[in-house]
Each structure stands twice: as C-alpha cells, then as structure tokens.
Amino acid sequence: MTENASFRAGHVAVIGRPNVGKSTLINALVGAKVSIVSNRPQTTRHRLLGVASWPEGQIVLVDTPGLHREQGKATASAMHRWMNRSARGAVEGVDAALLVVEAGRWDDEDGAAYELLHASGVPVVLVVNQVDRIKDKAALLPYLAKVAEGRTFASVHPVSALKRKGLDGLVAAVLPLLPTQPALYDEDTITDRSERFLAAELLREQLMRQLGAELPYATTVEIEGFVDDGGMSRIAAVIWVERDGQKAIVIGKGGARLKEIGAKARLQMERLFDRKVFLETWVRVREGWSDDEAALRAFGYDESRSP
Template identity: 70%
Template structure:
C-alpha cells in the first residue's frame, strides 16, 4: 500500500493585534516558539514556527499584528517597521491563515483580509477563542456575516489556548501547500536562535508583569549567551540580558522596590528558558536607558528589529 504524499510549505499567520496568533502557532508547533501576553505588540518580530505532522510540514510565519489607522497615526518607527514585517510575510508563502476573535470583526480584520486577497493567496479563516464566546448560538450568524462577499478556502472555529479544533485546521492548511519533502528536520521547531528566544522570554515577562505601566517602552538585548558543561545538568547556559527603557522613571518601575520586580522578571524568564532549552540557565539582567529608541530606525536595527 502506497503512503500518502507529503506536503510541505509556508503559511503566513496574519491578523490584527491580540487575536491569539502566537498562541495558535505555539499550539500547532507543540512548543513555545512565540511569546504571548494579553497586550498588543507582544509579537514584534517575524518568526518561523515549524510544525511537523504525519501528512507533512507547515512553516508558520508568525507576524506582528497589522495595525490600521491608529498605528499609522502614531508615527512610531517601531509601528512602521512591524507593519512592514507583517506585510512582508506574504512574500514567498503558499497560503495564509487569517486569525480573528470569535464574535468580533472590525476594520483591521478587513484590512488584513484585503492584504491577503490582494496578494493572491488562498486564505483559511481561523475563528479563535470560541471557548470565550458566551452565546454559542451567535457563532453561525457571525460566520455568515464574515464570509459574505469574502472567499475563504476554509473556515475553522477553534480555541488555540485549549488546543481544540486544530486537526481540521491542519488538514486544510496541508491541502493548500505543495507536495514535497519537509524543509526542516522533525525535531526543528523554529528558525530563530536560542539567543533570540532567550531575549524574547525576558521581554515576555516585561509585557506580562509591567504591561499596564510600561506597555511598549521596553526591549531586550542579549549581550552574552555562552554554553558550558554542567556536572549536574550536562550543559548550562550563562546569559546576560539588558532591558532597555526610554526614561529614568521607567528604569525605576522595571527594577521595583528593592529590586523585587526585576528579580521576579528574571526568575520567571529563567524558568521558561530552562523548560524550552532543556538545560540549566544562569541569567543576569540589567536595566539601562536609551532615549527615543522606539522611534529611531537605526536604533531598532541595532537592537535586532528587522522588517
């Protein structure tokens, strides 16, 4: 009996900020490759999550949320760069996955769909967070409203957080990518380095623990990432991370009273690194001030941001 042909291809994961794109990518990959929080702008970089299944492999391009007029009006270099990164993700992919929040379709969702349609890509609609929809009878009318006048290759209600509804989604996406051998090994989960992921895990804790106070004024630069043998764990990573803020007052907020907040950020980030890397981690963090970094494209590139 002949085995079914393998499919392998790239899928851009697109949507407005904070609809669960990164949570969905992590669920499909089966590991944490994209950081998550309930704050917009958590995802600032284009990242490849590699999801391998019996029927083939999906290279999922996780992107910053597409910002609409509000993002354009802000004029921030970071917003412009993230928009370019999100739209640039459409180049060279085989299909697109548009992620929306169950029960909500607004102007930015429409912008995202229009960008995909104009790129000529087949689009699968993922209606995420259906577990949070209080009135489940509203789902079918919502689907009818969203799909009216818009052509989708498939529509899948799901919950990325609870990992429900994922198998039919995977089948639809694999059917849209070409036949071919996997582009990456079965044990590979991302194209990003451990050094990059370490910086992102520190930034995740900043977003989670300081989101209300410092929503977007922080970034992280890993100055040292060294591997050394460990008698107990086999290998240990020594990591030095600098948390950049834009003003002295923000530095005090990150550090917290007696350094408590910075220690909490470092402890939680280290635990996440050890879980992801499967190794012991010795993490040191510092907070430094660099005025105006988020509105300076040269500074953003120096800090590892690309479009």
C-alpha cells in the same frame, strides 16, 4: 517522514489584528513555545517561523506582528511603522495564509487584513479563535455567515488555540494547500530562530506580562552574552528603556521587580532549552529608542527576514 510521495510542505503566513491569539495558535500547532504571549496588543514584534510537523506534511508558520491602523506619518513611531511593514511583508513567498480573528468580532482592522491577503492571491483560511469564550454557540452561525459574505475563504475553522480545540480540522484543511515536496526542516526543528533570540523574547514576555500596563511598549531586550557551560547556559541580558523613570519601574523597590521578572523568564528558558540557565540582567536607558530607526536595527529589528 518525507519518503511519503504525497508529503506536503510549505510556508503559511499567520495574519490578524493585534491580540487575537496568533502566537498562541502557532505555539499550539508547533507543540512548543516558540512565540511569546501576553494579554497586551503588539506583544509580537519580530517575524519568526514556527515549524509544525506531522507524518503527512510540514507547515512552516510565519508569525508576525499584528496589523493595526496606520497612524499619520508625523505621529506613528518607528516601531509601529516597522511592525506593520513586517506583517505585510510576511505574505510574500508563502503558499497560504491563516487570517485569525476573535470569535464574535469583525472590525475594520480584520477587514484590512483580509483585503491584504486577498490581494496577494494566496489561499486564505479563516481561523475564528477563542470560541471557548462564546457562551451562546448558536450565535456563531450567523456571525460566520456574516463574515463570509462577499469574501472568499478556502475554509473556515472555529478553534480555541488556548485549549487546543479544532486544530486537527485546521491542519487537515491547510496541508492540501501546500506543495507536494519533502520537508523544509528536520522533524525535530520547531523554529528558525536561535536560542539567543528566544532568550531575549522570553525575558521581554515577562516585561510585557508584569509591566504591560505601566510600560506597554517602552522596553526591549538585548542579549550581550550567551555561553553554554557544561550543561548550563549563562546568559547576560540588557533591558533597554527610554527614560530614567522607566528604569526605576523595571527594577522596583529594592530590585524586587527585576528579580521576579528574571526568575520567571529563567524558568521559561530552562523549560524550552531543557537545561539549567544562569541569567543576569541589567537595565539601561536609551532615550527614544522605539522611534529611532538606527536603534531598532541595532536591537535586531531586521526587515530582511523572509520566508
């Protein structure tokens, strides 16, 4: 694949405010589920790399938490501060950036994300996602003109990541922005993260999907055991919450909610890992973990990761 003298490869940050479909876009480009998705803002907490390879080149996509408005130091939780630092740090060392926005909408958070990328000096590609939700497609043209006014973009691409529409043009525009060099990862690699990490994320995805309205940000997952045993992975996972009442919500009546969460997460793991999974889950309480810097580090929120 990399013997082509014109082959290009490089890192591309994917930046935007929460809930614009950044993770869906990365999964669509990679062709596999490497980043979890829910309809709750700030589902993505960790920086990870999604590796998308084609005969012409390789794009290493840097997925990040969504940028959101900074709260005051006295009120912003350690988790929110950490996610904003992680998103801003993703711009360092990349060759280009995708600014992902929601079709038909541009607000102060979109503007702040653009200013961050513009100040970094990297080429910025505007990705207008979720165009499938716009019934009047003629309304897109004045919207695109307004967004582009006074701003510099390497190119602009209306897409639907969910329906995989418009992605070929996006890839064709991004590859020329990358250095001419061999692939940075093997062709079969889809992420830099371990299966252990992905298992934790897939379980947390189900928590966000099923409990997002009740416990939007009060849960995290720690993998205590991950053993491959004759074609089967045996995984032991702890779901951490901040209060006893939250523990009861996760478990549900007679353990029904926890069982459903575990069953759906296990199916996702089997699909991604391509083998059987035996998953055991426990729910434990650690008061105030999301506002405790030491707890965040213990649970794997590591700022040292970079492209």
